[in-house]
Amino acid sequence: MAIGxxxxxxxxxFDTIVAVAHPHxxxxxxxxWVVAPCGMCRELISDYGINTNVILSYNGELVxxxxxxxxxxxYTSEVE
Known part of the structure; x- marks a missing residue:
């Protein structure tokens, strides 16, 4: 996993990150091709920057x- x-x-x-799938x-x-990051990756990305942008494919477009x-x-351990 590249982010790890x-x-x-x-x-x-991280400013911007993209998840890419490759064929077996x-x-x-x-x-x-570009894919949405899995849940564990989303957690990891957000742990290192809640302002990080993610590029993903949505309805055939990159967004x-x-x-x-x-x-x-x-989840956060901070008290509001």
Missing amino acids: KSISEGDHE PHEDIEKC KCNVMELLPEK
């Missing part, structure tokens, strides 16, 4: 949104 590697190398703030070797597909739009009511 990036964090382990010392990067702790047995699949007859020659290109990668950019804030990670918190993908993770409403995120």
Whole structure:
């Protein structure tokens, strides 16, 4: 997972991030495509920056949104 590697190398703030799927070797597909990040990735991205933008595919178009739009009511240990 690229974001985990990036964090382990010392990067702790992200402006914009995109998740990309690639075909398995047995699949007859020659290109990668943009996907929405999974729930664990959404949590990880938001842990390192609630202002991080995420690019994803929506109705055949690439769109950019804030990670918190993908993770409403995120758990936090902060008292309101």
